[in-house]
Every structure is written in C-alpha cells, then in structure tokens.
Amino acid sequence: MRHVNLSKQHPTAYKSVMALSQEADEAVARAGLEPRLGELVKIRVSQLNGCAFCLRMHTRDAIAKGETSDRLAVVAAWWESQYFTEQEQSALALAEEVTRLSVPERGEWDNGSLNDEQVSAISWLAIAMNAWNRIAVRSHYPVAP
Known part of the structure; x- marks a missing residue:
C-alpha cells in the first residue's frame, strides 16, 4: 500500500487542521x-484510532504537564480504575462517544460534571x-525509538 504525506501534498488543508486544533485547545x-x-482526551482518542505517532507525542506532552505514569498506564481502561475524577471520566467517555459515533448516543458521560461549554x-x-x-496514520508518520 502506498503512503502519501498528506501535509506535504496539501499544506493548506494541513494548516486548516492546525488552526482547528489550536482553537480546540483554547476552547x-x-x-x-x-x-x-x-x-488525556488526546491520548484516549489516539488509542481508539491506533495512532502511534499521536500517542507518543501526547504522552510526552502529558508528562510535561505533570501527568503521572500510573494514570497514563491505565487510561486505556480508565473506567476500571479509581485514578480519574468524575469530570475526567465524563470527558473521556464523551471523547469515546465522539470518536466511535455511537448511534443512538449512549450519553453515559452526562452525569452533570461538565457544563455546556x-x-x-x-x-x-x-x-x-x-x-x-x-x-498521521494515513501519512504513515514514522514512529521509531
């Protein structure tokens, strides 16, 4: 299968996704x-999508922001641990729902710990x-030690 670096082929589209990402972070x-x-949301979404490039990047970013190795080790099974607050659990469940596009919506995340914003x-x-x-997956970004 042939891999094409999407960011190099269409840099304007790439810059648009970059702007979207920056706005989402600011939101x-x-x-x-x-x-x-x-x-944590970025890591969980990347786990669900099997994106090694983003997993490595956002795990490093999380550590730089003070995240612990214990919490990172169990984020793939967050619902089964006692490491995450009610708000974190809601956010992770919501991110999973958005990623999986479950129909009909499960709404398990809607426990009142997140406001509309x-x-x-x-x-x-x-x-x-x-x-x-x-x-990253479609472009086959390299992820090597």
Missing part, C-alpha cells in the same frame, strides 16, 4: 478544564484529535 482552556485533561470544548478537542490521527 478547553476557556472552559476551565485542566491542560492535563486535554492531553466544557461538553462543547471536549467534543471539539476529540473531533480535532480524530482528524490528526487520520492524517
């Missing part, structure tokens, strides 16, 4: 959500991260 901050939570911010963050995962 998370404006909504009063912790930067570490944003990284935060729901929108996490949704946009997951949408942007899904775009990045698809760009």
